[in-house]
Amino acid sequence: AKTLQMAEAKREISSEVKDSNPYSRLMALQRLGVVKDYTKIRDFTVLIVGVGGVGSVVAEMLTRCGVGKLIMYDYDRVELANMNRMFYLPSHQGLAKVEAAKISLSxxxxxxxxxxxNANICSLAEFDKFKERILHGSPAGERVNLVLSCVDNYQ
Structure with missing residues (x-):
């Protein structure tokens, strides 16, 4: 079984353009004056509700951009029917979507x-925990910077 190799320390976001720098193309935004300081993306915490068709793409793009922290909520499981539109793999079948997403995104x-x-925030007990994560989910224990609703149904 393959084990995830987690970085002990975050890589520096370098503006050097080279193939081994995963952020070099994104730093072009800073060089063009679109963004003042791209490295500040590491200071942001984003919470996503729903990691299905839309949420999985949003989570992937935020991860590729190097957002500091990503918090995901969903209570669904990966099915083979998800393979045509999401980044999940056949080996993820049966896993909670948030757990499979965490594996891929890491x-x-x-x-x-x-x-x-892996929680349904529509239940009262889970909603209280969800509110707590919004208010104190950042690495510093502060409010998250952005909450995105990417749900595909409403209850």
């Missing part, structure tokens, strides 16, 4: 802190 960018919650 491989994509080990610099991102990823927190997975």
């Amino acid at each position: 491989e994509i960018n080990p610099d991102v802190e990823i927190e997975a919650h």
Whole structure:
């Protein structure tokens, strides 16, 4: 079984353009003046509700961009029917979507802190825990910077 090799320390975000720098193309935004300081992305915590068709793509792009922390909520499981539109793999079948997403996203960018919650936030007990993560989910125990609703159904 393959084990995930997590980075002990986050890689520096370098502006040097070279094939071994995963952030070099993104740093072009800073060089073009679109972004003042791209490295500040590491200070952001984003919470995503729903990691299905839309949420899995959002989570992947935020991970590739190097966001500091990603918190995911979903209560669904990976099915083979998900393979045509999400980054899940056939070997993920039956896993909670957030757990499978954490596996994949940690491989994509080990610099991102990823927190997975297999929970239905519509239940009162889970909603209280969800609110707590919004208010104190950042690495410093502060409010998250952004909450994204990527749910595909409403209850």
